[in-house]
Amino acid sequence: MPESTPVRILASTTAVKMIRSEVSRRRFLSFTAAAAGTGLLAACGTGSGPEEVAGAVGGPLEDKLSIFTWGDYDDPEVLTDFTAEFGPKITLDSFNSNEEMISKLVAAKGTSGYDIVIPTGPFIPQMVENGLLAKLNHDLLPNLEHMDPAFLGRDWDPNNDYSICKAWGTTGFVYDKTKITRELNTWADFIDAAQNEASGKMSVLDDPAPLLGLYFWSNGIDWNTTDPAHLDAGEDFLVNTLAPHISTFDSYPGGVAIPQAQQMLMQVWNGDARIGIQESDEPDRWVWRLGSPDTELWMDNWAIATGAPNPEAAHAFINFIMDPAISLRELDYNGYHTGATGIEEAAKAEGMEMLDLVFFSPQQIETMHTQVLGEQQQRIVQIWDKTKAAAGA
Numbered sequence: 265m266p267e268s269t270p271v272r273i274l275a276s277t278t279a280v281k282m283i284r285s286e287v288s289r290r291r292f293l294s295f296t297a298a299a300a301g302t303g304l305l306a307a308c309g310t311g312s313g314p315e316e317v318a319g320a321v322g323g324p325l326e327d328k329l330s331i332f333t334w335g336d337y338d339d340p341e342v343l344t345d346f347t348a349e350f351g352p353k354i355t356l357d358s359f360n361s362n363e364e365m366i367s368k369l370v371a372a373k374g375t376s377g378y379d380i381v382i383p384t385g386p387f388i389p390q391m392v393e394n395g396l397l398a399k400l401n402h403d404l405l406p407n408l409e410h411m412d413p414a415f416l417g418r419d420w421d422p423n424n425d426y427s428i429c430k431a432w433g434t435t436g437f438v439y440d441k442t443k444i445t446r447e448l449n450t451w452a453d454f455i456d457a458a459q460n461e462a463s464g465k466m467s468v469l470d471d472p473a474p475l476l477g478l479y480f481w482s483n484g485i486d487w488n489t490t491d492p493a494h495l496d497a498g499e500d501f502l503v504n505t506l507a508p509h510i511s512t513f514d515s516y517p518g519g520v521a522i523p524q525a526q527q528m529l530m531q532v533w534n535g536d537a538r539i540g541i542q543e544s545d546e547p548d549r550w551v552w553r554l555g556s557p558d559t560e561l562w563m564d565n566w567a568i569a570t571g572a573p574n575p576e577a578a579h580a581f582i583n584f585i586m587d588p589a590i591s592l593r594e595l596d597y598n599g600y601h602t603g604a605t606g607i608e609e610a611a612k613a614e615g616m617e618m619l620d621l622v623f624f625s626p627q628q629i630e631t632m633h634t635q636v637l638g639e640q641q642q643r644i645v646q647i648w649d650k651t652k653a654a655a656g657a
Contacts, residue, residue: 319398319572319575320401320404320575320576320578320579321401321576322401322403322404322576323576324576325350325351325352325574325576325577325580326352326573326574326576326577327351327352327353327577328352328353328354328355328573328574328577329352329353329354329355329379329380329574329577329578329581330354330355330356330357330377330378330379330380330573330574331354331355331356331357331378331379331380331381331382331581332356332357332358332359332365332368332376332378332380332381332382332569333356333357333358333359333380333381333382334358334359334360334382334515334564335358335359335360335515335516335519336358336516336518336519336536336539336598337358337382337430337431337598338356338585338594338597338598339593339594339596339597339598341593342585342590342593342594342597343356345590346580346581346584349584350577350580350581350584352574352577352580352581354581357378360470360471360515361470361471361472361515362383362384362387363472363645365381365382365383366383366387366391366396369381369391369396369569369570370394370396372571374395374570374571375571376569376571377573378569378572379568379569379572379573379574379575379577379578380566380567380568380569380572380578380581380582381397381567381568381569382430382564382565382566382567383397383427383564383565383567384562384563384564384565384635385418385420385421385427385562385563385564385565385634386420386634386635386636386637387420387637388420388421388426388427388565388567389420389421390637391426391567392421392426395570396569396570397426397427397567397568397569397570398426398568398569398570398571398572398575399425399426400424400425400426400427400428400567400568400579400582401579402424404576404579404580404583405428405579405582405583405586406583407583407584407586407587408424408428408586410586410587410588410591410604410605411428411429411586411603411604411605412603412604412605412606412607414603415429415432415563415603416428416429416603418563421565426567426568427565427566427567428565428566428567428582428586429563429564429565429566429602429603430563430564430565430566430585430602430603431535431563431564431594431598431600431601431602431603432561432562432563432564432600432601432603433533433534433535433561433562433599433600433601434533434534434554434555434559434560434561434562434624434632435469435474435477435531435532435533435534435555435559435560435562436531436532436533436534436537436552436553436554436555436559437451437454437529437530437531437532437552437553437555438517438522438529438530438532438537438540438541438550438551438552438553439454439457439462439528439529439530439550439551439553440525440527440528440529440549440550441549441550441551442549443461443462443465443528444457444461444462444528444529448529448551448553449553449556450482450553450555450556450557451478451481451482451555451556451557451559452482454478454482454529454531454553454555455478455482455506457528457529458506458509458510458529459505459506459509461528462509462527462528462529463508463509464509464511465511465527465528465529466509466510466511466527466528466529466530467510467511467512467513467514467517467521467527467529467530467531468510468513468514468530468531469513469514469515469531469532469533470513470514470515471515471648472644472645472647472648473487473560473635473644474531474560475502475513475531475647475648475651476498476502476644476647476648477555477559477560478502478506478531479497479498479501479502480494480498481555481556481557481558481559484557484558486633487558487560487633487635488633488635488636488638488640489640490638490639490640495640495643495644495647498647499647499650499651502647502650502651502654503647503650503651503654504654506651507651507654507655508654508655510651510655510657511527512527512657513652513655513657514527514530515533515536516536517530517532517536517537517540518532518535518536518537518538518539518540518541518543519536519539519540521540522537522539522540522541522543522544522550523540523543523544523545525544525546525549534552534554534599534600534621534622535598535599535600535621535622536599537550537552537599537621538552538599538618538621538622539598539599541618542617542618552621554624554628554631556631557631558631558632558633559631559632559633560632560633560634560635561629561632561633561634562634562635563603563634566582566585568582586604588604588605588606588607588610591604591607592604592607592610592611592614595607595611595616595622596611596614596616599618599621599622600622601622601623608623611623
C-alpha cells in the first residue's frame with residue numbers, strides 16, 4: 265500500500281531522509297494563500313545561513329523571552345514559575361500550521377523578534393538550510409540528560425544541533441455520542457458522518473497535510489504520495505464533496521468547541537482532545553478515536569529562531585522545560601508525550617487521567633506515519649486553500 269516507508273518515532277529509521285532530494289530545499293513550499301505559487305524560501309535570504317548560532321554563552325539572562333508556538337501548548341503556571349525563578353517575562357504568539365509559522369519567519373528575514381519557535385520534525389532541514397534556525401549551545405542544556413534517547417537524534421537533526429523534542433502525538437477524531445448514536449471507528453466512518461448527521465456541525469484541522477490525509481487514509485493511500493492522480497482525486501473530494509459539510513477549520517477544538525459542544529464531530533490531535541474532554545461538563549458524551557486504519561505521527565521541537573534577541577533566556581527556558589518535574593507538568597497540561605525518560609511511569613504514578621490519549625501501544629504506533637516533505641507540498645497547500653474557499657472559510 266504505502267509508496268514509501270513510514271517514519272515511526274519509536275523505531276530507528278532513515279525514512280525522513282527521503283525528503284525528495286531532487287526537490288530544491290529552496291522551493292519546497294508555498295506557505296499561505298497570500299504566498300501561493302511563490303517559492304517563499306527561494307527568495308528568503310534570511311539570517312546568515314545554516315551556520316547561524318544562537319549567540320548564548322551562559323551570560324546573564326535577558327529580561328524578555330518571546331515564544332512562537334502552537335495554541336495552548338504550555339502550562340501557564342510553568343511559564344509563570346520560569347519567570348519567578350529566572351526573571352525573563354514571557355510573551356506568546358500562536359500559529360495553526362508549520363506553513364504559517366515559517367512564512368512569518370521568512371517574511372521577517374531574521375527580525376521576527378521571536379526567540380523560540382516550535383517546528384515539526386520534517387520541516388527542520390529546510391528551515392536550517394534557509395537560515396531560519398540558530399544552532400543550540402548544548403553546554404547550556406544540561407537537562408538533555410533527562411531525555412529518552414529514542415526521542416533524540418532524529419533523522420531531521422541527527423545531532424540535535426538545532427532542535428530538541430517538545431512533544432509528539434497523533435491525529436484522530438472525537439464525536440458527540442448524544443448526537444451521533446452509531447459507533448464511529450475509522451476515517452471512513454468520520455467522512456460518512458460528516459456528510460450525514462454531522463453535516464454543518466463538524467470541523468477539521470486548519471492544517472494542510474492532515475486535511476488531505478482524511479482522503480488518503482480512508483482510501484488506503486500513502487499520505488506522502490506524489491502521484492498526480494491521487495492528488496487530483498483528493499482535491500476533487502475535499503473541494504466538491506466534503507467542503508459543503510465543514511462548519512469550521514479549527515486546530516484547537518479542545519479549547520472551546522469540545523467543552524461547549526459546538527460541533528458534533530471534530531478532527532483533532534490527541535492531546536487537544538484530552539484537554540477538551542477533561543474541560544467538558546459532560547465528558548462522557550465524547551468519544552475519542554485514533555484515526556484508522558492509518559493516521560499521522562508528528563514530533564514538535566524546541567528550536568531557536570535566527571536573530572533571536574534573547575538567546576540566553578531561550579536556552580534557559582528550554583533547559584528548564586526538560587527538568588523531569590516540569591516535563592511531567594507539561595504532559596498533564598497539554599496531553600502529549602514529551603520524550604522524557606520514564607515519563608509514562610511517572611504519569612501513572614501521579615494518577616493522571618485519560619493516559620490512553622497520551623501513550624500508545626506498539627500496535628497503534630505501527631499505524632502512524634510521519635509526513636515526508638517533497639514536491640507535492642505546494643499542491644497540498646493549494647488544495648487546503650481551495651477547500652477552505654469552497655467551505656466559505
